Amino acid sequence: MATSNMGQQLAQRWCSDCHAVGLENAEAHGSVPSFVSIAEMPSTTSISLHAFLQTSHERMPNLQLTQTEIDDVVAYILSLKGK
Numbered sequence: 001m002a003t004s005n006m007g008q009q010l011a012q013r014w015c016s017d018c019h020a021v022g023l024e025n026a027e028a029h030g031s032v033p034s035f036v037s038i039a040e041m042p043s044t045t046s047i048s049l050h051a052f053l054q055t056s057h058e059r060m061p062n063l064q065l066t067q068t069e070i071d072d073v074v075a076y077i078l079s080l081k082g083k
C-alpha cells in the first residue's frame with residue numbers, strides 16, 4: 001500500500017530517534033511510547049493522531065509536517081494496530 005509505505009519511510013526518518021516505529025523493536029526507547037503501543041491504545045483514532053501531530057507538546061518537538069505527511073504517518077501508525 002503506497003500510503004502506509006510513505007508513512008513508514010517518514011516514521012523511520014523523523015520519528016525513530018525517539019520512538020520504536022516498527023514491529024521488530026517495539027520495546028526500545030524507554031519512556032517514549034512505541035508506535036505499536038500507540039496504535040493499540042483504545043483512544044487512538046485517525047482524528048486523535050491528527051490532532052496530536054498538529055499541536056505542540058512539551059516532551060516532543062514540533063515536527064512541522066505537511067498535511068500529506070501527517071496523513072501518511074497516521075495511516076502507517078494505524079496500520080500497526082493488531083500486528
Ligand code: HEC
Binds near residue numbers: 010052
Ligand atoms: C525528540 C523525540 C521525539 C520525536 C523525534 C518524535 N516523538 Fe512522538 N513522542 C515523544 C515523546 C517523549 C512522547 C510522549 C509525550 C508525552 O507523554 O507527553 C511522544 C508521544 C507521541 C504520540 C502520542 C502518544 C500518546 O500517548 O498519545 C504520538 C502519536 C507521537 N509521539 C507521534 C510521533 C510521530 C508521528 C513522530 C514523527 C513524525 C514523532 N512522534 C517524533 C518524542 C518524540
